[in-house]
Amino acid sequence: MIARDVADQLHLIDRAVTTLARSTEALLRASDEVSLLEDICKIAVEVAGYRLAWVGFADDGPGRPVNPVAAGGDARGYLDGIQVSWNDDRLGRGPTGTAIREGQPQVVIDTESDPAFQPWREGARRFGFRSVIALPLSAGGAPLGALTIYAGEPMAFDHDETRLLEDVARNLSYGIATLRMRAEHERAVQALAESEERYRTLIEMTPDAIIVHAEGTILFANQACERIFATGGRPMEGMDMLALVGEEARRAIAARIASPPDGRVLAEHPMLRLDGTAFDAEVVGTGITFHGVPARFLVIRDVTERNQVQQQLVQAAKLATLGEMAAGLVHELSQPLNIIRLTAEGALLFIERGKATPEWQAQQFQLVADQAQRTAEIIDDIRIFSRRDSSPVQVFDAVAAVRSALGVLENQLRPDDIVLVTELTGTPMPVRGRRVQLEQVVMNLLSNAHHALKEMREREGRATQAEIRLSARRKGRNVVIKIADSGPGIPPAVQARIFEPFFTTKEAGRGTGLGLSVSFGIVNSMGGRLEVVDQPKGACLAITLPLDADTPQVPEPAEVASPVFAGEGHVMVVDDESAAAETLGRYLGELGYRVTLSANGADAYDTFMRDPADVVITDLRMPSGNGEQLVERLRDFDPLLPIVIVTGHLGATERLADSLQDDRCAVMKKPVALGKLGELVATFLQPPSD
Secondary structure, eight states, X not given: OHHHHHHHHHHHHHHHHHHHHHHHHHHHHOOSHHHHHHHHHHIIIIITOOSEEEEEEEOOSTTOBEEEEEEEXXXXXXXXXXXOBOSSSTTTSSHHHXXXXXXXXXXXXXXXXXXXXXXXXXHHHHHTOOEEEEEEEEETTEEEEEEEEEESSTTOOOHHHHHHHHHHHHHHHHHHHHHXXXXXXHHHHHHHHXXXXXXXXXXXXXXXXXXXXXXXXXXXXXXXXXXXXXXXXXXXXTOBGGGGBOHHHHHHHHHHHHSOOSSOEEEEEEEEOTTSOEEXXXXXXXXXXXXXXXXXXXXXXXXXXHHHHHHHHHHHHHHHHHHHHHHHHHHXXXXXXXXXXXXXXXXXXXXXXXXXXXXXHHHHHHHHHHHHHHHHHHHHHHHHHHSOOOOOOEEEEHHHHHHHHHHHHHHHHGGGTOEEEEEEOSSOOEEEEOHHHXXXXXXXXXXXXXXXXXHHHHHHOTTSOOEEEEEEEEETTEEEEEEEESSSXXXXXXXXXXXXXXXXXXXTTSOOSOHHHHHHHHHHXXXXXXXXXXXXXXOEEEEEEEBOTTOSSOOOOOOOOXXXXXXXXXXXXXXXOXXXXXXXXXXXXXXXXXXXXXXXXXXXXXXXXXXXXXXXXXXXXXXXXXXXXXXXHHHHHOTTOOEEEEEOOHHHHHHHHHHTOBTTEEEEESSOOHHHHHHHHHHHHSOOOO
């Protein structure tokens, strides 16, 4: 009996050792988790001789079930008829659930007598199970599941066999963790490879140029660089980034390369193609590590065409604003013209009756001259505002720009009994951009406030208070310009859309929907923001612009001393308006010049060839050869001939000023101040200094 007990004991230990040894071999050759679990279960049954082995994983779902994931043995049908959980309840107090819950091996010495095994006893009888061991599996210290083994005899799992099978469970837990780590690594490697492929495809397929540089030396350039920078197939790697930057931005870019800013940076500046042509570029840059080296990642977009469209929108919005202002501008111009006419006719009457003393006549003529100057200033403001702005980005005083815009519109508010309150600092606020564009934004916001108050008055009557408050103050490193009104305000639903192109709340024919959209784009291009500011009543829009740190103040233009009039020389005056030509001729003749008059460009050129003049003063729009053709012919004949172009044509003033104006040619805008014209002629006729 004792010998048989020893033999049985040795048999039990031997099959446990066999299970451990063969499971270790399976672990070493395992390539995936499912195969490993299946192999361990088969070894326990087919090699070691157990009746059933299965692995169940713990589920945190409702009821916390234990789900079989692998099994070995002919008795696997047993698993189809049972339910196992790892809750502390009737289905969870068996060996498998308890082992998972408590993290310790659980042994059922005899399935016929163990009360905790009652839910599964009938199945155990049917498949011939008399003892059970459940061994916990874990991963990273957390319960994973259990390996449960069934034997056909009672008391099959003693202390020694349990210890050996614990080693099997520990090895299996380690194997599961290792395989999962390997699978996760392989997934990560695969995901990284796929990610690299995706990003490589994106970088090569994107229409924007992508450049990586370290300290200004290009390390990488994508395929789009060939088109955008016109490389002609030449590699860009190794090139200096500064060779791609326009001269005006090179100093700032060099400083940025030497001391890269933190985070993502958006900038817009001219860049150069390899053939030397320039284009407008929008550049987004950020810091990266490229092959272990700190570098900058740049996305470069050619925005030349976009800027041209933006300029067209700006121009359209300006002309739309001028159209809305037309009635007010007519009033503004009629006021000084009315004074001029009344003064002139009154002076004629007094002269006719012999009551005009020389002193009184001088006063009247001075009044006429002052009102003509007032008219010239209004026309000049319109001319500047309406022109297509191609001026370079420069530093200017934001407060001065606000004052100029206010000067155009201020008098239009008075007839509507609108109170204007200004709070403008006297300290210059230098910002970088285009002054005309900022004036356009301020005028647009003032016009919107004006229209809102007029509409409110039409609905509620003139007794309603109407006020516009305009302020410009420094706030930190910014200047904040606010235009607030006491009108009905902007509804929240409208606030979300007011900066969209072509969105307007005005009735048909009174708005294009471009003004605020263009204004938003202008302010944004200057590095600032345009936004709606909440206030208890009315609407308030704020323009926030960064102050230019490199320019502490905007210098005032230096005064130029007036030249001494020289009354010698031959001057030709060309104008189809005989009254204007004769008035200029009399004035210049009085100064001592010999004057020749001509009514059109063709006659003027023939006259000049017979009797050359020292200075030519010409209008632009004339019959029989206009002024532009005359200037071109005279310049071909004598490139150094002094020419003064006098014009009231809005577009031509700026165009000719850009193409012709130099030290031997000047453009004057009508109405002309005779004193300034005389100074200009005298300057042209002064002998060259040694």
